[in-house]
Amino acid sequence: MKYQELHIQTQREFPNNARTQGFGWLVRAGYLTRENEILPLGKQMIERLQNLSADPSFLFHLSLPLLTNEHETFFPISTGSTEIIHCESCKYTERKELAQFKKTPFSHEAILPIEKVETPECHTIESLTGFLNIPKEKTAKALMYTRISHNQFIFVVVRGDMTLSEAKLKDKVGDVRLATAEEINKAGAAAGYASPIGLKNALIVVDDLIPQSSNLVAGANEAGYHLLNTNYGRDYAAEIIADLVEAKAGDLCQHCGNPLSIVPTVSLATRREFHFENILLALAETHRDDKGFTFPKSAAPFDVYLMHIAGKELNTRVKAEEIYDALQAAGIFVLLDDRDERAGVKFNDADLIGCPVRVTVGEKNLKDGMVELKLRKADKNILIPHVDIVSKIMEIK
Ligand SMILES: [Zn+2]
Numbered sequence: 001m002k003y004q005e006l007h008i009q010t011q012r013e014f015p016n017n018a019r020t021q022g023f024g025w026l027v028r029a030g031y032l033t034r035e036n037e038i039l040p041l042g043k044q045m046i047e048r049l050q051n052l053s054a055d056p057s058f059l060f061h062l063s064l065p066l067l068t069n070e071h072e073t074f075f076p077i078s079t080g081s082t083e084i085i086h087c088e089s090c091k092y093t094e095r096k097e098l099a100q101f102k103k104t105p106f107s108h109e110a111i112l113p114i115e116k117v118e119t120p121e122c123h124t125i126e127s128l129t130g131f132l133n134i135p136k137e138k139t140a141k142a143l144m145y146t147r148i149s150h151n152q153f154i155f156v157v158v159r160g161d162m163t164l165s166e167a168k169l170k171d172k173v174g175d176v177r178l179a180t181a182e183e184i185n186k187a188g189a190a191a192g193y194a195s196p197i198g199l200k201n202a203l204i205v206v207d208d209l210i211p212q213s214s215n216l217v218a219g220a221n222e223a224g225y226h227l228l229n230t231n232y233g234r235d236y237a238a239e240i241i242a243d244l245v246e247a248k249a250g251d252l253c254q255h256c257g258n259p260l261s262i263v264p265t266v267s268l269a270t271r272r273e274f275h276f277e278n279i280l281l282a283l284a285e286t287h288r289d290d291k292g293f294t295f296p297k298s299a300a301p302f303d304v305y306l307m308h309i310a311g312k313e314l315n316t317r318v319k320a321e322e323i324y325d326a327l328q329a330a331g332i333f334v335l336l337d338d339r340d341e342r343a344g345v346k347f348n349d350a351d352l353i354g355c356p357v358r359v360t361v362g363e364k365n366l367k368d369g370m371v372e373l374k375l376r377k378a379d380k381n382i383l384i385p386h387v388d389i390v391s392k393i394m395e396i397k
Contacts, residue, residue, distance in 0.1 A: 001302075003337045006040045010349050019079045022284035029292055029352040031280070038277070041353070045301035046276045048333070052298060053274050062299050064282050067265065069093045074265035075282040082265050085247045089258035097167035100243060101251040101260060105212040106137040106159075112215050112229040119226045123192025125160045128226065132217060136161035140210065140218040140230060142194040144184055145169070145176040147203065153179060153187045155196050157238070158207040159216070162245040172242050173205065193219035195227060196236045204238040207245050293354025294377050297396070304393060305355040307337040307346045311363030320361040323371070323389055330390045351376070357396060359389065 008030040015034045018024030026032045031042035038046065052058040059066065059073055067074045067086055074084055074093065085099035086092070094100070122128040129136050139160030147154050154173060158164050170176060184191050187202045195218035196204045210216075215229040232238070249262045266278040287294045297303065304327060308320035317338075324336045335355060337346050343362075350358045358381075360372040365383055373392065374381035384392050 008041050010352050022281055025288055026284045049276050064286050067093045073269045075268050076263050076265050080264040080266045082267050084263050084265050085260050086263045087253040087258050087260055090256040092253055092255050097165045099247040100254050101247040102254040103209045109214045111231050115228040116220050120224050140216040144179040146179045147173050148175045153183055153202045155202045156205045157210050158245050159209050165246040168244050172240055190221045190223050193223055195219040205240040206238040208241050208243050292352035295354045297356045300355050302333045302335040302355045304334045305350040305358045306334050307360055309343045309362040314363050314366050316361045326390050
């Protein structure tokens, strides 16, 4: 394709709203607008990536730092909105809301008799633990939902120091919404002071750590009161016991015991689909130097950046057009810079856009039957006979 057909506009300045370096360079090189709209050059690159994706393993050949599991492939980036849990040691990788980790019971104690105590104004775990001077691990946290498919009240219990993962809950019971005050009252619970003990018509769902935790403080289902020493099995039972909580940084990997970390990412692919705009960003973040992009051959929008430098005696433009036709006929993707710009401007734009090879048709070399060939990542250029250009470029891997 030709430079002017694609309406490429490179920018001298880095956009001041650049969220990441890669995004800023994509705007500078004319792939995206500052508003993150894809320009024709960006579309061309995405089209090439789409063709590559006929081979589902293509992402692994783009020299990207990927984090992956059997369902999804992620690219770590500080601005990414998809948080994943990752184990540096065994490479366990999972979306935060679905990640598993090694849970440890707080302590094993002899089971004590249940005891109702007054706990005024203690309707959060924080106020309760402060008032009773106990760690959060010694409390049972209640969360109340309605199961949409069955219009059924669900009472969820997780340990007070843990956070419920709604994704994990939905995985077990289907879609849910928060229970209304009326539904909570009807089941016999009291918001802020709720426990599963003595409820009517409730589906009780507990995190698998609850049956292993003894003497937890839970609500008394009466405003202003809690129960000390509630115990799963003795005081209540659940229809569903499952892993229901979110992993956090520092939790231990259930496969190898290493501390887990949280990594912000963007998703590049699931089993069913690729996210090409994210792949474009990942390539931009990964492959560049201080002049512009250094895309790998397979992922660049074009294989070759072809340009002429206007001559005084010879018509270098006509020769460039001839080479363009010959390369295209050989199935090589070429971007012909057909502008009448100074050589320096074209060199800069070639570096910015980042095609793996630059071919320059200039008068002095052309008189000797030669054109200049420069690999984007090389410091020096070489001269080759213009009649050999197709075969030479086919050789470049
Ligand atoms: Zn691990």
